[in-house]
Amino acid sequence: MPRSVAGPEIERLIQLLARLPGLGPRSARRAALHLIRKKEALLAPLADAFAEARDSVKVCSNCGSVDTSDPCAICADATRDPSVLVVVEDVADLWALERAGAVNARYHVLGGTLSALDGRGPEDLNLAKLVERASDGLITEVILALNATVDGQTTAHYITDTLAKSGVKVTRLAHGVPVGGELDYLDEGTLSAAIRSRTPF
Amino acid sequence: MPRSVAGPEIERLIQLLARLPGLGPRSARRAALHLIRKKEALLAPLADAFAEARDSVKVCSNCGSVDTSDPCAICADATRDPSVLVVVEDVADLWALERAGAVNARYHVLGGTLSALDGRGPEDLNLAKLVERASDGLITEVILALNATVDGQTTAHYITDTLAKSGVKVTRLAHGVPVGGELDYLDEGTLSAAIRSRTPF
Numbered sequence: 375m376p377r378s379v380a381g382p383e384i385e386r387l388i389q390l391l392a393r394l395p396g397l398g399p400r401s402a403r404r405a406a407l408h409l410i411r412k413k414e415a416l417l418a419p420l421a422d423a424f425a426e427a428r429d430s431v432k433v434c435s436n437c438g439s440v441d442t443s444d445p446c447a448i449c450a451d452a453t454r455d456p457s458v459l460v461v462v463e464d465v466a467d468l469w470a471l472e473r474a475g476a477v478n479a480r481y482h483v484l485g486g487t488l489s490a491l492d493g494r495g496p497e498d499l500n501l502a503k504l505v506e507r508a509s510d511g512l513i514t515e516v517i518l519a520l521n522a523t524v525d526g527q528t529t530a531h532y533i534t535d536t537l538a539k540s541g542v543k544v545t546r547l548a549h550g551v552p553v554g555g556e557l558d559y560l561d562e563g564t565l566s567a568a569i570r571s572r573t574p575f
Numbered sequence: 576m577p578r579s580v581a582g583p584e585i586e587r588l589i590q591l592l593a594r595l596p597g598l599g600p601r602s603a604r605r606a607a608l609h610l611i612r613k614k615e616a617l618l619a620p621l622a623d624a625f626a627e628a629r630d631s632v633k634v635c636s637n638c639g640s641v642d643t644s645d646p647c648a649i650c651a652d653a654t655r656d657p658s659v660l661v662v663v664e665d666v667a668d669l670w671a672l673e674r675a676g677a678v679n680a681r682y683h684v685l686g687g688t689l690s691a692l693d694g695r696g697p698e699d700l701n702l703a704k705l706v707e708r709a710s711d712g713l714i715t716e717v718i719l720a721l722n723a724t725v726d727g728q729t730t731a732h733y734i735t736d737t738l739a740k741s742g743v744k745v746t747r748l749a750h751g752v753p754v755g756g757e758l759d760y761l762d763e764g765t766l767s768a769a770i771r772s773r774t775p776f
Contacts, residue, residue, distance in 0.1 A: 380670070381643030383631045387624040393617060394598075394606040401597040407667055408596050410632050410641050416594060421629040423588040424622035430584045431611050431618075440611050442582030466608055469581070 384410070436507075438483035438500045439465050448472075448480055455479045457514045459507060461533065463487055463521060471519060479517075482507060487525040488532055496532065504533070508540050518546045585611070637708075639684035639701045640666050649673075649681055656680045658715045660708060662734065664688055664722060672720060680718075683708060688726040689733055697733065705734070709741050719747045 380388075384406060392402035409417040433439070434446035441447055448454065448468075458479035462468045468481045484499045508516055516537060520526035534544045549567035551560060560568075581589075585607060593603035610618040634640070635647035642648055649655065649669075659680035663669045669682045685700045709717055717738060721727035735745045750768035752761060761769075
């Protein structure tokens, strides 16, 4: 074991930073040193931001997203289309759709996908609440904005079956060429899907 | 400007995290979400660690390193050789030497190198204190553990000149093949230096 190179408070900060995704032990040390050098400009504000996030972050009991209020700002937003519900795997996907301004509706966060390999079944996902929300009489369309992976598509099929008797329309995201994408770099599955779903020019 | 996707406390945390070296806006979002998901295991301990670091980190008035005490633990460590002083550019270099257990002496952190390009002169570095320490009568050798870059070597020459009249021996790190290094991947300068400084086997 290498010698400890700084006080226990600094060592502890480095160890915890190293557990963030995208940072390893080496970059955590670099980040900690950067923080210490910019104590007033960065370390102190981050200390406050962490304390505030710890005290204020909640999981929305309606949609499963995270925010500082429950229900979250999106669920509480009266300007959103009440007839559409967008189902996502994860809060990160919700954020991505919101950044794009792709849809002005409410969301439902599953908290993962079904996965035979990882042993995740329907009871591990936020599904009961989805069925309840889809049956509220207002929602007429559920958009499945799930990843185009095997697990994502398995989950999409399962949700389609589950919602079949509720009478709502279930749709999914279009497959095709990403905007700005070059055909040469795309896989065969995407190209085939883009040809099949071609649109008049 | 994209729509804000979460409460202001979360947005602020993401913005500050994005200013850490090694994290961009995208990975900062991922890190924030990871933290929020692991609220008890990671967010709360990090909030405490940040607050503690903010309140306890100090710059050592003797050597310029950072620690939670002043003088730092290394300067205060009576088991270190008082006759040797290791000069480094940066706290990160000090930490690297300490991790390696390379030398059991005290350090002096310059806080950078001389750089004509970046407009850093001798007055921008922690040099006056170095001259003072080198003249304390105990120190007989100053090891220049500076990076093998143009700026590092310029700084090494400047310090050697500055300390010439103090009578201490000034040495620098050996150049050569890194342990585990393959000759095929090394530059000509390193190989030439390794040949020049060859040692009996």
